[in-house]
Amino acid sequence: MSNPFRESLLSRQAPETCTVVIFGATGDLTHRKLIPALYNLAEDGDLPPGLRVIGFARREKSDEAFRDELEKICREVSRQGVNDALWKNFSERVFYHQSEFQDEAGYRALGARLDTIDAESGSKPNRLYYVASAPEYFDDILLNLKKAGLSEAKPEGWSRVIVEKPFGKDLKSARALNEVVNGTFQEKDTYRIDHYLGKETAQNIMVLRFANAIFEPLWNSDHIDHVQITCAEDLGMEGGRGGYYDSSGALRDMVQNHLLQLLALVAMEPPTDLSADGVRDEKVKVFRSLRPIRGEDVAKYVVRGQYTAGSIKNREVVGYRQEDRVNPQSQTEAYVALNFFIDTWRWSNVPFYLRMGKRLAKKGTEISVHFKNPPQVLFNRESGQDDRNVLVMRIQPDEGISLRMLSKLPGAALKMEAVKMDFHYSTSFGKASPEAYERLLLDAMAGDATLFARRDEVENAWKFIDDIENAWHGGTPPPMAEYPAGSWGPPEADELLARSGRVWRRL
Ligand code: BG6
DSSP states (O other), X not given: OOOHHHHTTOOSSOOOOOEEEEESTTSHHIIIIIHHHHHHHHHTTOSOTTOEEEEEESSOOOHHHHHHHHHHHHHHHOTTOOOHHHHHHHHTTEEEEEOOTTOHHHHHHHHHHHHHHHHHHTOOOOEEEEEXXXXXXXXXXXXXXXXXXXXXXXXXXXXXXXXXXXXXXXHHHXXXXXXXXXXXXXXXXXXXXOGGGGSHHHHHHHHXXXXXXXXXXXXXXXXXXXXXXXXXXXXXXXXXXXXHHHTTOHIIIIIIIIIHHHHHHHHOOOOSSSSHHHHHHHHHHHHHHBOOOOTTHHHHHEEEEEEXXXXXXXXXXXXXXXXXXXXXXXXXXXXXXXXXXXXXXXTTTOOEEEEEESSBSSOEEEEEEEEOOOOSSGGGTTOOSOOOOEEEEEEESSOEEEEEXXXXXSXXXXXXXXXXXXEEHHHHHSSOOOOHHHHHHHHHHHTOOTTSBOHHHHHHHHHHHHHHHHHHTSSSOOOOEEEETTBSOOHHHHHHHHTTTOOOOOO
């Protein structure tokens, strides 16, 4: 049965049958996200019939061994479990192709295999290449696809590419990668994935703002005091991630992409239409309007930190520098908090606060919009209470939206208390939201790039990040703050708000 929840926001075009070729097929992303996403789409009846998957990776492996390995993990992580008959049917269309990423012959052999599969099934030669390998192979994969003639669409078919993160590690490398991508595939066939854009609640930001009459008139500096975006994770460096993470850090790993994308949805102007470029034109304007934070301002407006040993859910955990594969003298941040401004008419002088950290007290991502106080007459005069209305969009977990307002306490005295109007996706719609990758894979099969980042978005986001990274790695870097694992981050991040009389919202 088709999932009604997904249907309401489904791409405007129908997804088409194709062969999905996944580069990096034995990696964690393929195992834990991509294959379970495809399987769940099949289970919901949303996967185009006849769709095939080819896993491309370096290790020797038979189709059967690949299928067995995928089944095992899918049984562990699939949100709907695994149905034996359905898995059999699904996995018969999953194949394994062994090749080095640098070996052009491997791509030619892949081409021959794709042709055979198309001929046998009688379907159109539609190909969706998913670059999910380690980032050092991205260029090799793209260039070899081109050399083997696979990036060019065949008559009657299409050829598209999804590129995973990290999309570069600074503006220079992102530009260089974009040159390779655009030299291989047309921009219209390029899908730079950011899985946060596939989360239901992220998509709901636009609906909340532009489909309701009550919010948009207030969505500006006349009525909004400030905006907070928090992404808290209780995880540390599990799964051997320490090596990658220590060369990246919180700012590059999460802020440049996921959190700035959420910010763009919150701050953008209404698009002229819902076409991919209509929406992305407005998002890129937000990135271009970010007031740069440079030089000495970085120490004033940005806090970076590392966790020390502590305890999470009654479990003792080590500090960041003691994590596996992390340099014991590391100067990489596992936490970052920023205060910045967006120089547009709408947001003139409205502070935005954003924080992201590993090993915080609990997992949760939310955006909170803090409205200005009403005139200080009548009830709130000298009340000493925080009277602000706060609209919270909970991205995960427990997706939903809440509005905080003041109400009179029952009784003869005129006392007020904050109350919450609360909407939970799970109770209102009766089932959990689909995984972000499900939606995004379907969109790419449908040729809808609205929820993928365009070249200029990625590059403008990097410009903002590069200024901060340059100050951190320049002559007199600001200090590294510390916080115990299991806490809510370093005190320096609280001070970032306290100096203007504000506080972080407690999740
Ligand atoms: C990834 C980051 O892109 O997103 C990880 O590399 C992070 O460090 C993850 O943990 C968070 O994704 P989610 O969907 O669990 O919030």
